[in-house]
Amino acid sequence: MQKRKFGKPLSLGLKKTGSTATQPVKQVNLRDDAAEAQWPDELAAKEASDKKKRNLDTFLEELKQEHEQEAKRLSRRAEAPPENTTNLHINNLPSDVDEQVLCTVFGKFGAIGSVKILWPRGDEPARPHNTGFVCFMERAAAEAALQSLSNAELHGQPLRISWGKPVPLPSKPLYVLGEDEAPTGQPFNARSGVADDVPEVQVARPTNSRTLRLIHWTVEHVIRHGPRFECLLISRVHNDPRFRFLVDWQSADHAYYRWRMYSLLCGDTKDHWRQRMFMMYDAVPVWVPPTVAVHPVAWNLESSESEEHGDTELSSRTRGRLQRRVDRVQNSGRGVIASAMAMAVECAHAPEQVVDIVCQAFANAQTPTAKLAKLHLVSDILHNSAAPVANAWRLRQAFEPRLEEVFDALVLAHRAIDARLRAEQFRKRVLAVLAVWETWVVYPAERIYELAAKFMD
Secondary structure (H helix, E strand, O other), X not given: OOOOOOOOOHHHHOOOOOOOOOOOOOOOOOOOHHHHHXXXXXXXXXXXXXXXXXXXXXXXXXXXXXXXXXXXXXXXXXXXXXXXXXXXXXXXXXXXXXXXXXXXXXXXXXXXXXXXXXXXXXXXXOOOEEEEEEEEXXXXXXXXXXXXXXXXXXXXXXXXXXXOOOOOOOOOOOEOOOOOOOOOOOHHHOEEOOXXXXXXEEOOXXXXXXXXXXXXXXXXXXXXXXXXXXXXXXXXXXXOHHHHHHHOOXXXXXXXXXXXXXXXXXXXXXXXXXXXXXXXXXXXXXXXXXXXXXXXXXXXXXXXXXXHOOOOOOOHHHHHHHHHHHHOOOXXXXXXXXXXXXXXXXXXXXXXXXXXHHHHHHXXXXXXXXXXXXXXXXXXXXXXXXXXXXXXXXXXXXXXXXXXXXXXXXXXXXXXXXXXXXXXXXXXXXXXXXXXXXXXXXXXXHHHHHHHHXXXX
């Protein structure tokens, strides 16, 4: 059998009939060059869109996994404690919580042997939260406190509680519920202090946020309208348990109410006051003020008065005060952010003006850090727009049409960062805020995805 030799294509060996010259095969172009030129652009656009969605889904999934891992880690620490410890480690303590507040909160579960808070040292800056320890005299009391108070809010911050290392127990408990509340026969239920013959009134900030706000409201109006207003208020609400602090002179809440009014009338401010002991009256007892809070409690007499009269405009003085507080938000320090947020919520009767001030400060922010701090301020305002405060809900409604310009400013700040690592950290922090908004259901998910897509390029 004869073998065929492979080499040249068969087409080159064909000859046309009646001709001695070979004719090359003519190529035919079956493609539409104009249509084909559009395919890469359409395909690239579709791939970019799909990539943005995948990146956002991946980021949200990673954030969810991190939260789940943190919850599992905390649960493992809670489920596998040292067998011989009654000591609880408490993290995320508000900076205005002292040892006395911890005794009041944890003391209802049993006798407490020791309490300790790791305060900042003299040369350290103030921290947004502290760490502390509460050691119970009995194991059962510690287990009950751990189960009941884990993730419970204290002054607006969730407590992170886990088991701590065993510590020696004293022979007598430091605090037993009921002992401090028992009547002593002294004015304002004063107790023996450093000197046994000199009773002291230890002023403590109420742990109940509603009671605290009600006391502040009462103090504001009594200072504004005089003692006749106080007498009239007592005659009308003496049977109302919410106003118990007005008529029960032996309660700790009344001591706080009395001290707060005296402090303001003596020239102290609402955020800072003298820490030295003093005598409010000519005779004993001695009054011991509470520690100054790192997160100041914002009061605003003018905004409250405007709200009562139904005004929808901020006075020039109130607008200036709000502007200054917002301008002070240059980093993520919780103190200045909390102060600006509180006043913004109090001015919710004029939501458009509040949003204008915040957005203008956003545009004037010069650094990415300042813009990120302003974003945290917006997030805090949106979170507290659900608070039981008159007109607070209107802030969320007023912010929605302005979110586009806010995030456009964030995008420009992100692109202006030269260092890739810093730019990526900035992007992740912005997306983390959006992920929290999605959890809060502040705005529809589609709206949040649109804002997040700006950072997926």
